[in-house]
Amino acid sequence: MxxxxxxxxxxxxxxxxxxxxxxxxxxxxxxxxxxxxxxxxxxxxxxxxxxxxxPAPQVTRLRRRFNEWVEGSGEQFKEPRYGETNYISRTVNFSDFRPVSPDQPFPNNPNFRSERVLSEKAREMIWQAIMVKGMPLKAVSAQFHVDMRRVAAVVRMKEIEKKWQRENKPLALPYARAVMGMLPTADLSEGEKPFEPINDIHVHSYTMQQLFVPTSESREFTRADAAKAFGERILPPDAKMRIPELVQMERNIAAGMPPREATATFIREAAESEKAFADRQHSRAKATEERTLRVQTDRFEFRIEKINSEDVGPTGRARKAVGWRYGVPHMDRRRGEVKIPTRVE
Amino acid sequence: MRQRRLLRFHGLKRPRVRQTWNKYNLFNLLRLRTPILQSKTLFQQKWVAKSLTRGYHGEHIKEYQWERMFSRRPLSAVNMDPAYMAKHDGSEQAAGRGSGRKVRLGSKYSGPKNQGNLDAPTPYMQMIFAPMERRLDIAIFRALFASSARQARQFVLHGFVTVNGKKMTYPGYLLNPGDMFQVDIERVMAATGRPKRGDRNQKASTTAEESEPAEAEEVEEGEASEEATTSEAAAEPVDAEAAKEKHLATLNHLKEQARKIMLVKDRFNRAKKKKALRKYLKDLKETMDRSRKLRNQSVAEMDEAERELTAILSNLALSSAEQAPEGKRQQQQKDKESAELKAGLQAATGGTVSGSTATSLGLLTNTQRAVLKWVIRNELENPHDPSKPYATPWRPREFMAPFAFIPRYLEVNQRICAAVYLRHPVARPGLSEVPTPFSPMLSQLAFNWYLRRG
Known part of the structure; x- marks a missing residue:
């Protein structure tokens, strides 16, 4: 210098x-x-x-336009408008033939919408229903029109939140309040439109083809027949329903059962099916526990299970086979082999 | 090479929309149009589409890695209405000549229908980058815990992220349905809050306080900064000591409130009240000094002090002219969360202060109570703290709201900065869950580019 x-x-x-x-x-x-x-x-x-x-560099035309935008019409995006969204689609208008919805965060993509999230009140309500009232997950899901997996996730995270509150651990309250003010929220109150579809079924790729199946005119060709036509192992939608008890409830109502009684039956059936599921899980875990021998040392816990060394598949290279096998290289030592865990228990 | 590429990360000349909350990015997003492709060959069209879309979706991921992740079969889902399923077995769709009975012209009834789906084609082509959304770093960005995907990646690498309660340091970890990831709260607050920019704001506020306080807002700011200098409180309440610390902060705040009222209402207050208030302020100061020195002040005594001050405050009876701006402010901030107010107070104070304020607040009028409650709550939850790496009291960063959305495949709890990856993103009739800023046409071209190699 x-x-x-x-x-x-x-x-x-x-x-x-x-x-x-x-x-x-x-x-x-x-x-x-x-x-x-x-x-x-x-x-x-x-x-x-x-x-x-x-001389100082000239401000380019683009930069000047950007500066003008930031100080002019871009000013409105600087601060959130608490209680409503503030997406740029508000100001974009391509043409009269291509309307842009205000809940579209990206004006060019009409297929992606900013959908509502559960408000704090709604989350508390769901937690109350599950943990205090002890309602079955399926019933809560059907009552609030919230997906079962979401109900479980809400309860799981709410439990952690309550635990933190008990432990006096600080929560990110100002952050939470600000974010909830920017997002469209759902309170799950009466008369609100359903939060999300709860009876989703996955579209199997086998069923995405067009088939021509000749049948007799007199035949009742049902959903089950259609599934069979697509493939031997394709399940009909009735078997794929996440809450089949709901369909049963609708059947009961169609058959003339009073709605109140049908709902009660639905809740009972949902509780039973959930209990059966929990029992199955429990017995499976118990069986695994009986199979394994745990040896606790200072540093490790050894879990010893019996294996069959003959169980190596027809080629001797089955993925479940245990131990070193002749002619099968250890791929984990290869250069560039990805060792990122695939699941966290 | 990477450095050079980053130089024009948010360039205006060759704009690329990125996964960030930057204001330049917002400007580029606003200007984003589908390029004119008629004059180009098909290869060129696909190239342009690919480079634009990859500039947004995981630009920090190498191309060969993405090519391995790409799937030519996007996932989709359809809602099946239970009422329809109960009434029909699907045979009505094959009735008549094989494609359902024709509806008579002009009749309102259009036959049995599966409700709950939009009447639009399923946008499969908008789902190309669905496998990318499974990545941990991008999921963190989507959950609004980081201001860019690269920052989210850094959080993971630096060990601030746990998956199912265990530390995960691989940004490329592919989340499984049901995985819960959690980011360190302080990191989230720093990433999404305003940055500290010198002490410009503080200077402005102290000058505001020195001059005659004209607006309530300014006084508020000034008192915040002054409080920081006078009290060394604002720590997490971990034990009784910390609870006392919190008490001190509350007392301090109440004192400031009283002083503010005195300043504003100077001319209208009767001399007697003023005198009482001054005396009380003095007493309060003494109490606080003593407790700060001794550190063995009983909690009950502090409660007493608070109660007394609130009683005096209520006697002063704010005029309607003074209430108006405060009431408005409170409306804005408080909106509909009055239910969680108490929970928040309890969370911040560990129960003791909230109980005392609740009882003492019984002395005030409704508006006063609401204002005081709001002020105290705000002060407890969001205190001024110079030790933080972001500007305090915490506020969301500028230009955040246009990027604030949470896709449906995530369920986020913002209070503990945790989110659950519920399922893989799916396309439904008319909707796709992958947040992509590009038009369907461009996405389709990009999809075709990867089909060639996929």
């Missing part, structure tokens, strides 16, 4: 003054202060660019 002249914030200007004898006799004497002198003698001039005599 070349030596610097201390003492002023705008040296090139002063340097120029020094080199070209200025009309006023005062300026040169002030310019170059000796190095040891303190810098107090010369007052700083309003110039921020030391040692550069090149």
């Amino acid at each position: 070349p030596p610097r002249i201390r003492g002023s914030s705008c040296q090139p200007q002063l340097l120029l003054n020094y080199l070209e004898p200025a009309p006023s006799s005062l300026t040169p004497s002030l310019t170059i202060a000796p190095r040891h002198r303190p810098a107090t003698s010369s007052a700083p001039l309003p110039c921020g660019r030391s040692f550069s005599t090149t």
Whole structure:
């Protein structure tokens, strides 16, 4: 770095003054202060660019437009409008034939909408229904029109939140309040439109083809027949329903059962099916526990299970086979082999 | 090479929409139009589409990695209406000549129908980057815990993220349905809050306080900064000591409230009240100094002090002119969360202060109570704290709201900064769950690009 002249914030200007004898006799004497002198003698001039005599870069047209936008119409996006969304689609209008919905965060993509999220009140309500009232998941899901998996997730995270509250761990309350103010929210109150579809079934790729199946005119060709036509192992939608008890309830109502009684039956059936599921899980875990022998040491817990060394498949390379096998390379030592875990228990 | 690419990350000349909340990015997003492709060959069209879409979706991921992730079979789902399922077995769709009975012209009834789906084609082509949304870093960005996907990636690498309660340091971890990920709260607050920019704001507020306080807002700011200098409180309540600390902060705040009232209402207050208030302020100061020195002040005594001050405050009876701006502010901030107010108070104070304020608040009028409650709650939840790496009191960063949305495949609890990856993103009739800023036409071209190699 070349030596610097201390003492002023705008040296090139002063340097120029020094080199070209200025009309006023005062300026040169002030310019170059000796190095040891303190810098107090010369007052700083309003110039921020030391040692550069090149002109400042011109603001490009694009940058100027950006600056105009930030100070002009972009100003409205700076702050959230608490209680409603603030997406740019509000201001975009391509044409009268292509309307842009205000809940579209991306004006070019009409297929993606910012959908409602559960409000704090709604989450608390779901937690109450499950943990305090002890309602079955399926019943809560059907009552509030919230997906079963979401209900489970809400309860799971609410439990952690309550635990933190008990432990006096700080929560991100200002953040939560701000984010909830920016998002469209659902309170799950009466009369609100359903939160999300709860009876989703996955579209199997086998069923995405077009088939021509000749049948007799008199035959009742049902959903089950259609599934069979697509493939031997394709399940009909009735078997894929997440809450089949709901269909049963509708059948009961169609058969003339009073709605109140049908709902009660539905809740009972849902509780039974959930209990059966829990029992199955429990017995499976118990069976695994009985199979394994746990040996606790200082550092590790060894879990020993019996295996069959013959169980290696027809080629001897089955993935479940245990131990080193002749002719099967250890791929995990190969360069670039991905070792990211695939699941976390 | 990477450095050079990053130089124009948010360039205006060759704009690329990125996964960030940057204001330049917002400007580029606003200008984003489907490019004119008629004059280009099919290869060029696909190339343009691919490069634009990849600039947004996981631009920090290498192309060969993405090519391995790409799936040519996007997932989709259909809602099956239980009422329809109960009434019909599907044979009515094959009735008549094989494609259902024709509806008579002009009749309102259009035959049995599966309700709950939009009447639009399923946008499969908008689902190309669905496998990318499974990545942990991108899911963190989608849950609004980081201001960009790259920042989310850094959080993971630096060990601030847990998956199912265990630390996960691989940003490329593919979430499984049901996985819960959690990000360190402080990191989230720093990422989504306003940055600290010198002490410009503080200076402005202190000058505001020195001059005659004209607006309530300014006074509020000034008192916040002053409070920071006077009290060393605002720590997490972990034990009784911390609870006392919180008490001190509350007392401090009440004191400031009283002072503010005195300043504003100077001319209208009767001398007697003023005198009482001044005396009380002095007493309060003494109490606080003593407790700060001794550190063995009883909680009950502090409660007493608070109660007394609130009683005096209620006697002063704010005029309607003064109430108006405060009431408005409170309406804005408080909106509909009055239910969780108490929970928040309890969370912040550990129960003790909330109980005392609740009893003492009984002395005030409704508006005063609401204002005081709001002020105290805000102060407890969102205190001024110079030790934080972000501007305090915490506020969301600028230009955040246009990017704030949470896709349906995530369920987020913002209070603990945790989210559950419920399922893989799916396309439904008329809707796709992958947040992509590009038009269906462009996405389709990009899909075709990857089909060639996929």
